[in-house]
Amino acid sequence: MMPRRFVIVGGGTAGWLAALMISHEAKRGNLNWDVTVIESSRLGTIGVGEGTTAVFRQMLQRLGLDEMAFLQQTGATIKYGIRHRDWRSLGHSYDGPIDDPHQGVGLGGKDNILDDYAVAHGQSAGKLHLFQHLIDAGRAPYALGPKGYVPAGPFHHAFHFDQALAGQFLRRNAKDIKLIDDEVDTLLQDEDGNITTLQLASGQHVNGDFFIDCTGFRRRLIGQMGSTWVSYANVLPLNRAMPFWLDIPEGREIAPVTTAWAQKNGWIWMIPTQGRMGCGYVYSDAHTSVDAAKAEIEAVLGHEIHPRNDIKIDAGRLDASWRGNCVALGLASSFLEPLEATSIHGTIVQLTLLLSVLAQPSPRARDAFNAAAARQVDDFRDFIRLHYVSQRRDSAFWRDVATSHPSAVTDKIAAWAGRVPRPSDFTPFAMGLPHVGHELTVPVLDGLGLLSQTAAQDYLAANPKARSMAREISAVLTADYRRAAAQCLPHRAFLTQLQQEPAL
Ligand SMILES: Cc1cc2nc3c(=O)[nH]c(=O)nc-3n(C[C@H](O)[C@H](O)[C@H](O)COP(=O)(O)OP(=O)(O)OC[C@H]3O[C@@H](n4cnc5c(N)ncnc54)[C@H](O)[C@@H]3O)c2cc1C
Numbered sequence: 001m002m003p004r005r006f007v008i009v010g011g012g013t014a015g016w017l018a019a020l021m022i023s024h025e026a027k028r029g030n031l032n033w034d035v036t037v038i039e040s041s042r043l044g045t046i047g048v049g050e051g052t053t054a055v056f057r058q059m060l061q062r063l064g065l066d067e068m069a070f071l072q073q074t075g076a077t078i079k080y081g082i083r084h085r086d087w088r089s090l091g092h093s094y095d096g097p098i099d100d101p102h103q104g105v106g107l108g109g110k111d112n113i114l115d116d117y118a119v120a121h122g123q124s125a126g127k128l129h130l131f132q133h134l135i136d137a138g139r140a141p142y143a144l145g146p147k148g149y150v151p152a153g154p155f156h157h158a159f160h161f162d163q164a165l166a167g168q169f170l171r172r173n174a175k176d177i178k179l180i181d182d183e184v185d186t187l188l189q190d191e192d193g194n195i196t197t198l199q200l201a202s203g204q205h206v207n208g209d210f211f212i213d214c215t216g217f218r219r220r221l222i223g224q225m226g227s228t229w230v231s232y233a234n235v236l237p238l239n240r241a242m243p244f245w246l247d248i249p250e251g252r253e254i255a256p257v258t259t260a261w262a263q264k265n266g267w268i269w270m271i272p273t274q275g276r277m278g279c280g281y282v283y284s285d286a287h288t289s290v291d292a293a294k295a296e297i298e299a300v301l302g303h304e305i306h307p308r309n310d311i312k313i314d315a316g317r318l319d320a321s322w323r324g325n326c327v328a329l330g331l332a333s334s335f336l337e338p339l340e341a342t343s344i345h346g347t348i349v350q351l352t353l354l355l356s357v358l359a360q361p362s363p364r365a366r367d368a369f370n371a372a373a374a375r376q377v378d379d380f381r382d383f384i385r386l387h388y389v390s391q392r393r394d395s396a397f398w399r400d401v402a403t404s405h406p407s408a409v410t411d412k413i414a415a416w417a418g419r420v421p422r423p424s425d426f427t428p429f430a431m432g433l434p435h436v437g438h439e440l441t442v443p444v445l446d447g448l449g450l451l452s453q454t455a456a457q458d459y460l461a462a463n464p465k466a467r468s469m470a471r472e473i474s475a476v477l478t479a480d481y482r483r484a485a486a487q488c489l490p491h492r493a494f495l496t497q498l499q500q501e502p503a504l
Helices: 014-030 054-062 067-074 111-122 130-137 163-172 291-301 341-355 363-386 398-402 408-417 437-445 455-462 464-487 493-499
Strands: 004-010 035-039 078-079 079-083 093-097 142-145 148-151 158-159 177-181 185-191 195-198 205-207 210-213 229-231 239-247 257-263 266-272 277-283 316-320 325-329
Touching: 004 014, 014 054, 014 163, 014 210, 014 341, 035 130, 054 067, 054 158, 054 341, 067 163, 067 493, 078 493, 079 130, 079 437, 093 130, 093 437, 111 437, 111 455, 111 464, 130 148, 130 464, 239 291, 257 291, 266 291, 277 464, 316 363, 341 363, 363 408, 455 464
Parallel strands: 004 035, 004 210, 035 177, 079 257, 210 325
Antiparallel strands: 078 158, 079 093, 142 148, 185 195, 195 205, 229 316, 239 277, 257 266, 266 277
8 A cells, every 4th residue: 555645845843853753653553654854955944943841852752762862962951941031120030940830749730829829928939840949059850879860850841952953863863754855846736725746946756645844934835825924023023033152161050041131122042052052132123223233232241242143033823834735833834932932842732733633634633733723822922922011111122012012911910910820720722732821821920020919818818728738838849849959960060971971
């Protein structure tokens, strides 16, 4: 029997994730599937995208790829969350750890008495997160035991990496996948509009049954299939990104956290890998120019920078990522400023959804996929915009932002000013896959000063049983997490030790 032919166009992170996950599914399900990747070394990849969420580690595990080999071969570092500098006001900083303290303490996510307890006592909600303690101590997520590395806790951490090295790692581990280095020139479609053949620049024809568009901002396939771009420019006004690199001084501890540092016209990301700090200024060109943005960053850092690029970005998503026999993933499908590292996360989650129906695609499955993909990006958009609810008014940018928050954000803030968010405030995502929930939202609201101490105190006063339970659990968790963090290896020492071990 002829195999079912999957053709992935694009060899960036999205393309190789798709190739690996589809071929893994084929092996797992003993399916007669054939996977081809067409990539263009002439066009290259976007060359940025360095912070992940926890789903990247879950994906490595699912594919049977060793985390230690990944760290060793890609020069990646550990990420526990995001440090937000100067967002609430100049000089203020808060962390957004990505683990969920409500997992594993027997509350079943039903109530959030721990958050109420922290807010009522004027403590940072982050203290209830193991990852906050690991951030504070600058530690790796492993202690060294007699039999090897012992994890500090049950939670999945994330990584910072060099996009090119991570791409090479994925590609090296992609077995039984055909690779063509060429450019898609023309799409041939049948009378229903489905793609039958791709004609490449070299003249070669590639036939397929199902096509995945991972061509990044070019959207080479899905554009022709008729999908259109839904712009978020009215909600997320930043529209340029200027990436640059900084050195990490030899011997200095590597912070296991992404820094998102708010500026006069946007914000800078600072992402440490083992070899360097990947940085970039995401800014609004309605408020500053390319030259002025560069000068602004140089003044803040106190030295010259050498921008690698200046990328025009357009936040938004496709109206439908799946049309006919073509699905767009990665940058071809959506783009948001990388404040919460949602892009690679979104790709992995969407691939998981896709794989659940790929054996028997149907119009119903397609519509459900499109609705879930749209909801995912829309919710991320509003979550990102929430970060801009700031007291800052020190530039035209911040003054404009302050008067233009959408009601999707202000309505929630108004509701949560009266009570700390409950898990039940967030609709579960398709297949129970990770999504914006209260564990991500509470540290941001708390960090921005948008939660009411009085409301939390009133809630606990009305629920004395919950209050005493919260007191006990909070004390135990905080002590346990602090102790666990102290036993772990320092982050840099852990990474150095891994590099000295035989090649994995
Ligand atoms: C400024 C910025 C910062 C970011 N930071 C983060 C972050 O911290 N965390 C995160 O998760 N994500 C981040 N992202 C997003 C992240 O970069 C992408 O999700 C990720 O790199 C995947 O990109 P991609 O594979 O979709 O596209 P690309 O990397 O652009 O790859 C596109 C591929 O398609 C190929 N191609 C294009 N046209 C053709 C054609 N006609 N024929 C054949 N091949 C073709 C190209 O050669 C390339 O191989 C960031 C993005 C930007 C712009």
